[in-house]
Amino acid sequence: MEDPYIWAENLKDERVLKLVEEENKRFREFIGELSDKLFPEVWEYYSMPTLHSGRLTEKGVIAMYKEKDRQLIRWLGGEIIVDSKALEKELHDEVLLQGFTTDKKGKLLAYSFSIGGADEGITRIIDLETGELIEELKPSVWNITFLENGYYFSRFYRHGETPDGVKAPAVRLFWKDKNCEKMVFGEGLGSGYFLGFGKSTDGKWAILTVTFGWNSAEIYVGPIDEPEKWERVYSAEVPVQPIDVIDDTIYLLTKEGRGLGKVIAVKDEEVREIIPEGKFPLEWAVIVNGKILAGRLVHASYRLEVYSLDGEKLDEVTFDLPGSVYPLDTDGKKVLLRYESFTVPYRLYEFDGELKLVEGQEVEGNFNVEEDFAVSKDGTKIHYFLVKGERDEKKAWVFGYGGFNISLTPRFFPQAVPFIKRGGTFAMANLRGGSEYGEEWHRAGMRENKQNVFDDFIAVLSKLKAEGYKVAAWGRSNGGLLVSATLTQRPDVMDAALIGYPVIDMLRFHKLYIGSVWIPEYGNPDDPEDREFLLKYSPYHNVDPKKKYPPTLIYTGLHDDRVHPAHAFKFFMKLKEIGAPVYLRVETKSGHMGASPETRARELTDLLAFVVKTLS
Secondary structure, eight states: OOOOOGGGGGTEEEEEEHHHHHHHHHHHHHTTTTTHHHHHHHHHHSOOEEEEEEEEETTTTEOOOEETTTTEEEEEOOOOOEHHHHHHHHHHHHHEEEEEEETTTSSSSEEEEEEOOOOOOOEEEETTTOOOEEESSSSSOOOEEEETTTTEEEEEESSBBBBTTBBEEEEEEEEESOOEEEEEOTOOOOOEEEEEEEOOOTTTTEEEEETTTTTTEEEEEEEEOGGGOOOOEEEEEOEEEEEEEEETTTEEEEEOSSOOEEEEEEEEEEEEEEEOOSSOOOEEEEEEEEEEEEEEETTTTTEEEEEETTEEEEEOOOOOSOOOOEEEEEEESSSEEEEEETTTTEEEESSSSEEEEEEEEHHHHOOOOEEEEEEHHHHTTEEEEEOOOOOSEEEEEEEOOTTTTOOOOOOOTHHHHHHHHTOOOEEEEEEEETTOOOHHHTTTTTTTHHHHHHOOOOOHHHHHHHOOOEEEEEEEEHHHHHHHHHHHHHHOSSSSEEEEEHHHHHGGGGTTTTTTHHHHHOOOOOOOHHHHHHHHHOOOGGGOTOOOOOOEEEEEEESSSOOOOOHHHHHHHHHHTTOEEEEEEEETTTTOOOOHHHHHHHHHHHHHHHHHHHHH
């Protein structure tokens, strides 16, 4: 099968550079001054402080925030410890903070950052009392766990080989103190293995998780300061998360069974089921004050459940708005929880038996979050959220994803708020392929079942159309595949399409960048059986000159090193060739995930401007 636009896969080709320049200009002409008018409003919401992570220490809580154009690590309600802007001045480059950890006493802090949007970064360890830099590690390391006399860390080898001679990429765990640095775990582990490391809340036990890809897990436990005594206590062919070690009993959350999550206890090789699988997925659990606090996903939003260590349900906590809630840290006596919703950038809660709000940010105004269901082609009920303001002008902006076991739970979209305040409705659909209803829900949207995901989205869009809405469909990455496949199959169910950083050419995705790692999810184009079902829906191969397509915006970043921009370029040219009203926006200094705050806010504003203009 000949590919007329294969030259677009070479980003140095003059035709690609000319295309980017010309089409960026044409998009700017189409959008006019609308984007500049909307930018201050999007920037206002984009700039609201958001908390990313927090750690409990004996001296108080340390948290990491994004504020306007900078990131900060600071004592809760107190002094700033690390400021990304100060790092930029020191290093004369853009800096992105990646994360941090502390010791229990609040004396030491380790933080990692990357320069100029690179994946590989630097880790610094500082003395919190004096501010003195104790150590700098390059490239950045993970899993730093402090003890009194040193610390553990894991190093991910991207190049070369590990100390035991295994070719990169591979990961190893090390111990470091003032005398030496030595490898303590991972010998012989090849590519595809990942290590998670931490200690029990009482500080006595090392808990190590070895995963292969996203499919299997082994748990090792032993005395924190004696790596030679760490032993494998549990393994499974599904994801398993360690919870804690209490009185020589190891508590785990496993996805064995129907993939909905259950809590088990392991002691002396005996396994007891504590919290059985329920109707809805159990996503996480921690032990606090002798009770299990768990997060359960019910129709794609979280509720908290409290159990005894024997599995008796003691309490249930729901929130005023459907939201996402995750534990940030626990010391066994209390747990820090981060909550987020469509109009709430974040709330920080503490739980010690009771839930207490510590601080938060909320968008002012009257908003209403509704939930509804559409019925897919095969009769499956598809849940979706609707976020409305004081008036409803029957314009809906619908976000979808449907893949890779990722659940879409309520989160804050800064560019959606100005749309809602103008009478728009923001919607988010929970399609098969995600993990909203467990592993079976994910598998029902994989490989040869991928058409289910498009049918689910069509059902939601059709329902909104039937209710009198003008509809803009939006997705990015795998969600870009969703919208482009829906566009080529049923252009009549949308009035505008927004396709971001997309996967579109389903016969060549595995040949571009890291695309081959998606073969388990999509199928293998080189296998004749897989090729058949991929070709059936591949958006690039199903553009139909007889169909009437709505205004479409395809957007990508020239430096996206995860999803090759050629997917976007090639699909754009196929649509343009048949005279479809299609526009291309290419960010010339952005990757798949990272860009400066203003660059990202400008991109979101352009999406808003496109929706406002095409649905008016």
